[in-house]
Amino acid sequence: LSAAGAGRDLAGLRVLVSTGGTREPIDPVRFLGNRSSGRQGVAVALAAAQRGAAVTLVAAHTDEGVLATVSGQRHIALERVSTARELEEAMHTRAALSDVIVMAAAVADYRPVEVSSHKLSKEAAGDGVRSLDLAVTPDILRALVADRANGQTIVGFAAETPQNGETLVDRGRRKAARKGVDLLAVNEVGWSQGFESEANALTIIDRAGAVLNDVSGTKRQVADALWDAIVVTRSR
């Protein structure tokens, strides 16, 4: 692959990036969420803009300090969302006008079936185990792939904790095939790995399961390597 971040090689491209973690409300003060800081997706958006692309960044809950690095960037339009539903709507509205879509958002897989209009109280529930009914959220990436326009490139992200003897790459290959994405960027996460940090390691896998790159560095360096892989994929 070429050197990271060479010139304005993305000029003329319309890019749609999602980032951050969705929050699914339980009641007015509580939600189901995840540990995503939005850092990697923001780095992907900043790298694209610097390389000449016109970028729309759809940000679910993102660290405010991280998001501040986007404000004032002339070539990044920012839209903020909260739930998986809102993210789905924002992505669908913009997908058809995008040459490249990167789904870096951490989308909640489930949402509470019922959202209480008042704060749930322990007093009403009593002691002991409680359960919460959950519904599956829409798979936004899969729907984008199903509606993919001619010449459009769709990239997914996957944060994995290798398990059952399967390697990170094996899991990534299966997910890339299942999702039908052009590229899948896989990173290993754990209790003390992959979140909140400035550094990241990504394995970039194509639809056929080939490993295009194995890169580690700052989230910005990793983002540039991802754009290099996207450029190569679009040119063949």
Ligand code: CTP
């Ligand atoms: N994704 C999505 N909509 C969802 C869930 C995930 O668009 N409801 C996207 C993510 O943004 C990411 C990719 O799908 O780009 C892979 O997410 P991941 O959570 O790894 O995949 P899942 O199919 O949810 O599988 P898992 O059971 O491993 O969570």
Ligand code: CA
């Ligand atoms: Ca998931």
